Amino acid sequence: MDETRDVAEPQDEIELAVEGALRPLSLAEFVGQHKVRGQLQLLLDAARIRQRPADHILLSGPPGLGKTTLAMIVAHESERPLRLSSGPAIQHAGDMAALLSSLTPGEVLFIDEIHRMARSAEEMLYLAMEDFRIDIMVGKGAGATSIPLELAPFTLVGATTRSGMLPNPLRDRFGFTAHLEYYEPEELEQVVERSAIVLGVGLPRHARAEIARRSRGTPRIANRLLRRVRDYVLVHGQSGRAGGAPGSPAATQADVNAALELYDVDPIGLDRLDRAVLDALVRRFRGGPVGLSTLAVTVGEEAETIESVVEPYLVRIGFMGRTPRGRIATPEAYAHLRVPHGDGSLRIDDL
Template identity: 55%
Template sequence: MERRIITTEVMEEDKAIEPNLRPQMLDEYIGQEKIKANLKVYMDAAKGRGESLDHVLFYGPPGLGKTTLSGIIANEMGVHMKVTSGPAIEKPGEMAAILNNLQEGDVLFVDEIHRLNRQVEEVLYPAMEDFAIDIMLGKESSARSIRLDLPHFTLVGATTRAGLLTAPLRDRFGVVQKLEFYTPQELTVIVRRSAQMLGVEIDEEGATEIARRSRGTPRLANRLLKRVRDFAQVKYNGVITKEVSDFALDILDVDKLGLDNNDRNILLTIIEKFDGGPVGLDTLAAALGEDAGTLEDVYEPYLLMNGFLNRTPRGRVATRHAYRHLDLPFIG
């Protein structure tokens, strides 16, 4: 598969600019209205009692704002945030050291929390429930366990694969919230806000066109905005209009509904090689030369959400909408 500008994973170019565009407080955050309303109640209640916020789990596709919401929680609660990730913590002692260095009320944000190994995860159980960790001293027959008290803290976990979380870990989160894809209207507001922060002049139609092709994902909207800005600067007069957005995004191979060549190739493979389906995931992955897990986790969610693809007990099926979008006669 080709390298995609519309990948929802963090690209190197995102790291330099994403933090500057992130809202810092809840009232600056656009979208996810139900989650915002719930978090406001939980945080206000915790502050009113003088307690730390209950542990929070955010899950959903990449690029929807899980890290941003974690930072907002820390800012709203007036505490510091420590950031780490599941793959970065390999040993139980590393997790114990992180927990022991937290201050009262701090937020510990663990991205990709589903990738914690079982031994590391078990350190979290007493930490989350009792704000304590058990440390083993000595070896073999002389070994003994001591309990070390921890400051009260809030663990915020983020995952794109909630189904991979173990039940003991999942059940220790008091607040569990699923982030949804954003509407084009919400993304238009985000694009205009980001453009203002970047000092880019953009009109409503230009912002709407970028939003429409951003696959419901703020990370993509901001990335596409930066690329369209380049075309506006070099090929036009610096102002992003619908004409500029159309021109730039067509060159970038992001079509009117946010599909790129990889998406279209998946649909065409199902239609042309497998008569529209059904075709099994492993068979489709082999035909595309792609890993089955990547196909299922990275490519399929958007195609499913927008009605281009159906999952059936017998495999994947291209929908009438897919044929229409690819300008092909439907084989029903």
Template identity: 65%
Template sequence: MYQDEADWSGEGVSLTAHQDASDQDVETSLRPRKLSEFIGQARVREQLELVLHGALKRGDQPDHVLFSGPPGLGKTSLSMIIATELGSSIRVTSGPALERPGDLAAMLSNLAEGDVLFIDEIHRIARPAEEMLYLAMEDYRVDIVVGKGPGATSIPLELAPFTLVGATTRSGALTGPLRDRFGFTAHMEFYSPEELELVVRRSAGILGVDLRDDGAVEIAGRSRGTPRIANRLLRRVRDFAEVRADGAVTLEVARAALEVYDVDELGLDRLDRAVLSALINSFHGGPVGISTLAVAVGEESSTVEEVCEPYLVRAGLLARTPRGRVATAAAWHHMGLTPPQHAPGSPQPDLLAE
């Protein structure tokens, strides 16, 4: 059924939920346009609907909104939806781009009444710009300082009422004064396999992919609870189906494709398995420090800590202890090995005796 398997030399597909430039255009086409089209995050959708429709009914400007949670769960999509539901325009920027107060003042002064300003990774905004943002959020005003030294003067600049939507993957990095100025905060949760199946089906319809029921279930189950990863895997499986099969994404095709791209049944990619293999084979299951573990797999410590570790911990394969990282009994089993009695999650002898 599959042709030329021997000459396929893929290096695997990255399962990080951070978006790269090649994904942006496709992801934009797959974004839901309205709250009714948004899949998952039922509690957040209900709360956001009340905030937006309540403001529209009163003729007021909605409160500022903060979305927090891991990347790839729909924070940017919801910000676009807010603008659509309000019937207004949206301006998009990111925290690292706002280094000086003048950068922020220029953007704020160009907002029309009712516009939405979306700041991604808002926890990375520079402190001087953040302090200017406080006054803009509360009083729709900024103070522009002209001149230096004793001759400097402050000129107040009135702003049109707007709604600020912030997104952050590290809510703990936000300063208290900034966090308190948001009228509505929402934490995005990872998706269930059933919700991801709906996401994959919707994306397949938009992309024109012949996706069968069992194929959708298989892709959803390996997507690490993240819609962005689910859409990425769908596109890679589509490539495999068109080149090596008849174009239909069935269970058999999905499994064969994901094997080529080094994505196993738990959603682990090459780097995830390299971390577990090094932890178990080189360090006897740990504990071991994150920097030592990163050197063992040839990656930066930040990559292992921010890309691999969150999912491995959530999947119950890795435990963080004061002495370092430890492989759990589930990790030993997943790698086809028998866990030692000291591995977290292993049955204890005294319990077995009872």
């Protein structure tokens, strides 16, 4: 068993190194988000000239667009260490105090899903962000006293998928707020091209474009689909074809289509759950309107999953609408499912 573990550990380390290499290390390597990149570059350059930590940064936007990667880039280009944490892990003021008091001068603190922190931790963070100090309460009742604790200057990078849930006092303390947008297919194709080189997968342009087209405007999904294509080619013994490095898999567009079909990803990026929701909405409820909870029960999923994972993409591509009376299917949804657009479908009154 020891020999097996000794062999496996180096392989695991190599795989982790490859996965980490998928993240760009500089703003110049980062694909897309041109406006945000320019704003961040100015912020970091100014901090470097002033020889002070950069202002606090809030990154908002849907999951998978590169918020964590940008936080890593901020630390790398500032030549400062990075401390990673998350909102759900900070549920008490003591958790926040321990985290802040352990920071070194200039360190970059990244808090993912910052809107999910406990309120007591948020209130402690207000003072820390503004004055680089916190107040520690010692004792209880009438004898309790507040002891100020000075903190090393730091840069907070907060990431959130729901910026509306952040309290105004916290949002106002960030010196720079950026909203990340979904990627265009051409940008995703660049992401896939770079990742294919890192993973050692030979991928012609048409195959890259196919993966990009099915990635829902999200680099994380593009990289995930690319890994599944790599696995498909490796398993089916397609290594060594033209376009790949020696001993590496080389995929064709046919391989991409076969792999993504195997994983239930259709030509516009809908997966099994997406199609189940659309199918229920169109066939069972005749296009709606139907309530979210009823729709969730019908497809056997949690309502929160439908609302946060499925709906945003279906609404964005125009397949679903939200009305005060419930969810409705659009004519485009009927056309995609190849279902006749009957009388029970979308009505103007429901819009």
